Amino acid sequence: MSEEPSLLAADSAGGHDSILLLFICLIGIIVIFTLIGILGSGVSRRTGRRKTPADWLGGIALLSVCATIALYIWGALHVMFMENANMREECAEAGGAAKAAQVDRYEAHYLPLRFTCHLDEGGSYDAAVPGYVNPAMAIAFIMAIATGAVSVVARDQDRSTSPTVTRGR
Structure with missing residues (x-):
């Protein structure tokens, strides 16, 4: 009588917590809607004046953060x-039926996101x-950091080069 690990045993050996992952997804959705709201309020507030490069870069940075979270x-x-x-x-499906028969446990990784099938004779595959998902998430994250940093620098330069307005009495 051969003992093949059941799906439940394989899950408990290297499984992950669905409730935690669901909570992370819910928080991510809330953050996306909040950032889109911030972006929308910034656009509507500045309708009377011309957009500066810092404004555009800040908007691109917020959208890149939203894309990163959505991909995650x-x-x-x-x-x-x-x-x-x-x-x-x-x-x-990922490794073929022969490899799937040798899988003894599963493991989830959250950063980078992957679901790994471990073989009983050693080795694994995702x-x-x-x-x-992971490459696109990395690109969106790098774009968010880069455009956010350039936006802050451009905004600081705009403030230092713009003439100060003095009020007369």
């Missing part, structure tokens, strides 16, 4: 849905998270 949520949902439903099927 998209990848996290892939990981979360693999916990309960069809882990072995995802491992079979499944479930689309291949574009």
Whole structure:
């Protein structure tokens, strides 16, 4: 009688917490809507004057942060849905049926996002998270940092070069 690990045992050996991941996704959605609200209020507040490069770069930075969070949520949902439903099927799809038969445990990683199938004879391979999620998330994050930093520098330069307005009595 061979003892093959059950899906429940494999999940408990290297599983992840769906409630935590769901909470992270919920917080991410709230942050996205908040940042879009901040961006929208900034656009509506400045309708009377011409937009400076710092304004444009600040908006691009906020949108890049939103894209980073949205991509993280998209990848996290892939990981979360693999916990309960069809882990072995995802491992079979990613590595083939022969490798899937040798899987003894599963493991989720949150940064970078990945769902790893571990083989009983050693070795592992990733499944479930689309291949574009982590690179796109890294690019959006780098773009957010870069445009945010340039926006702050441009805004500081605008303030230092603009003439100060003095009020007469």
